[in-house]
Amino acid sequence: MNIEKLFKKAEKFFILDKGEQEKKQNKREKLKNSLLKKITSLKKKVKISENSNEKKELKKQLEVLKKFHEKLK
Numbered sequence: 678m679n680i681e682k683l684f685k686k687a688e689k690f691f692i693l694d695k696g697e698q699e700k701k702q703n704k705r706e707k708l709k710n711s712l713l714k715k716i717t718s719l720k721k722k723v724k725i726s727e728n729s730n731e732k733k734e735l736k737k738q739l740e741v742l743k744k745f746h747e748k749l750k
Contacts, residue, residue, distance in 0.1 A: 705749060712746045 689697070719739045726732045 709746065709749050712742055712749070716742050716746065 716739060719735055719742065723732055723735045723739065726735060
């Protein structure tokens with residue numbers, strides 16, 4: 678095995694491959710964006726909802742999503 682192949686395998690093993698890091702960063706950004714969209718839609722649902730039990734459930738879901746979003750930052 679030549680040294681170049683060995684080095685590439687070592688990069689992949691230690692996750693030094695820039696392509697992999699970029700993919701992970703892109704996935705993280707997509708997740709952040711989708712969480713923001715979901716948070717926004719839940720806020721609208723809470724405002725529209727007339728049922729207090731439904732509002733409580735939506736607020737619980739909203740808090741969980743906010744915590745996930747904060748952890749991603």
